[in-house]
Amino acid sequence: MSLVQQSNASNSSGGSGSGNLYDVLELILDRGLVIDAFVRVSIVGIEILKIDVRVVVASVDTYLRFAEACNRLDLESGRKAPTQLTDIVGDTVESGAKGKSKGALTGAVEAFSDSLKSGRDSADDDSEEKEKERRPARKSTASSSRRSTQRREE
Amino acid sequence: MPTYIYAITGADHPLRLDGLKGVGDPPSDLRTVRTGDLGAVVSDTPSDLRAKRRDLVAHQSVLERLMAEGAALPMRFGLVGPDDDQVLAALEQERESYTARLGELDGRLEYNLKVSRPEESLLREILSASGDVRRLSEFTRQNPGAQKEKMALGELVSQEIQVRQGTVGNEITSVLTAEAERVSAGEPTKAHFLNVSFLVKRDEAAAFSQAVYEEAERRGDDYEFTLNGPLPPYSFV
Numbered sequence: 001m002s003l004v005q006q007s008n009a010s011n012s013s014g015g016s017g018s019g020n021l022y023d024v025l026e027l028i029l030d031r032g033l034v035i036d037a038f039v040r041v042s043i044v045g046i047e048i049l050k051i052d053v054r055v056v057v058a059s060v061d062t063y064l065r066f067a068e069a070c071n072r073l074d075l076e077s078g079r080k081a082p083t084q085l086t087d088i089v090g091d092t093v094e095s096g097a098k099g100k101s102k103g104a105l106t107g108a109v110e111a112f113s114d115s116l117k118s119g120r121d122s123a124d125d126d127s128e129e130k131e132k133e134r135r136p137a138r139k140s141t142a143s144s145s146r147r148s149t150q151r152r153e154e
Numbered sequence: 155m156p157t158y159i160y161a162i163t164g165a166d167h168p169l170r171l172d173g174l175k176g177v178g179d180p181p182s183d184l185r186t187v188r189t190g191d192l193g194a195v196v197s198d199t200p201s202d203l204r205a206k207r208r209d210l211v212a213h214q215s216v217l218e219r220l221m222a223e224g225a226a227l228p229m230r231f232g233l234v235g236p237d238d239d240q241v242l243a244a245l246e247q248e249r250e251s252y253t254a255r256l257g258e259l260d261g262r263l264e265y266n267l268k269v270s271r272p273e274e275s276l277l278r279e280i281l282s283a284s285g286d287v288r289r290l291s292e293f294t295r296q297n298p299g300a301q302k303e304k305m306a307l308g309e310l311v312s313q314e315i316q317v318r319q320g321t322v323g324n325e326i327t328s329v330l331t332a333e334a335e336r337v338s339a340g341e342p343t344k345a346h347f348l349n350v351s352f353l354v355k356r357d358e359a360a361a362f363s364q365a366v367y368e369e370a371e372r373r374g375d376d377y378e379f380t381l382n383g384p385l386p387p388y389s390f391v
Contacts, residue, residue: 003370003379005363021210023382024266026340027351028210031388032230033162035244041203041232063308069277070291070311 156199157235158182160216160228161386162245163193164256167224171195174216177209184216187238192245192252195220199234217386225260227252228386255391261356262335264390265383267366268346269326271319275376280314287311319347322377326350326369333358333365338389346380351389359384 006020021028034040158177163169165188175181178200187194195216203209213231220226235241245252280287290307294300327350331337334352342349354362363381370379 002375002377003367003381005366005381005383020382021207021214023268023380024214024385025210026343026349027264027266027385027388028214028231029205030230031351031391032228032233032386033391034230034233035159035235035248037240037244038159038233038235040230041199041234058309058312060305063305063312066277066308066311066315067291067294067304069273070281070287070307071295073274073277073281074288074291074295 155237157196157238157241158199158203159233159235159241160184160195160197160213161220162227162229162252162256163195163220164225164253165189165191165193167193167220167226169193169195169220170223171216171219174219175212176216177203177212179208181212187242187245189242189245189249191249194241194245196235196238196241203232203234205231214386221263221384221386225256226386227255227259227391228388230388259353259387259390262353262387262390263356263359263384264351264387265334265354265359265362265366265381266340266351266385266389267326267330267348268343268380268382269323269348270346270378270380271322271376276315276318277311280311280318284310284314287314322373323348323350326373329369330362330365333362336390340389351385353387353390354383356384 006023160176169186171184171186174184176184176197178198182197182200184195184197187196200209210231217226217228221228235244281291282288287307287310290303290310294304294307297303326348327337327339330350330352334354336353338351338353340349340351352362366379366381370377373379
């Protein structure tokens, strides 16, 4: 079982710790109430978040990557006893997939984190903030085009 | 000067904002505007507003504070009115609708759940379940130049992934919907096949978290559940 629960609402005196900001970014940017008569400031980065990931999953790149990942798993399972598989293959495939997953979406993810960064560079945000900001962006890049889309067509 | 809007509340909300600052650099000062029945938390709008971390945190922090002390309708980040008077006019014009929504959301919180599964574990499941996938995988492994079969394999796997994650996503959502008042499906993210928000009564929040915990336990190590909350009810306004 794996459950991460994040909350910073109890921290109501000093404002958000923002450790989980990245995880709720789309709520802040895409949900919430709007007043029809008012404008929404055009904000660099928001549109990039809303990329249609279906395009990516149904791409030649993705198909080839899935095929190669299957080939690797298949090969491993032919060689090793099934009971040992999980750990051993886990490492191999994970590192392999990280390299391979630099597909079409990665560029977009990087563009998005760039836009966060460029905003930052012009300002006085301190290095601690930079560190926090990069970490989730990188995490997203590593898994970019893989798992994202699979539910889109239900 | 354009007025940046954070949230709309009822007139009875304490609107305690001490220690908080608004968007912008230097941070803007927060202020409140009120009609007879409603209030709004606003600030001046910085000229170069963008989705910077600093500004997102400011926006979110205001909403979390308001959420802790009463019902509030969270605005989407970046919403700007021409001036305070026109914000007041908008509150007046939509008074009934906002008041009704505040009533519906009073004492309720949003919890956002994201679920991911490592690709490798999913591929392993598909390989063992589908004879077609195994055959194509075996064939392409021995014939690395067989591009057509590779594409067919990839497409088949892609379809299998969508079906399986769709099924699991629906199951998880269904179990947890029973523990919540409302549910709002979000777009899957680049890492998570399931992204769904639940509206939960404040005094049932512990039971809801427990239900998520139990569901995560039932799914086992192959799945990673990330539960964020309590949050302002962004998805339910």
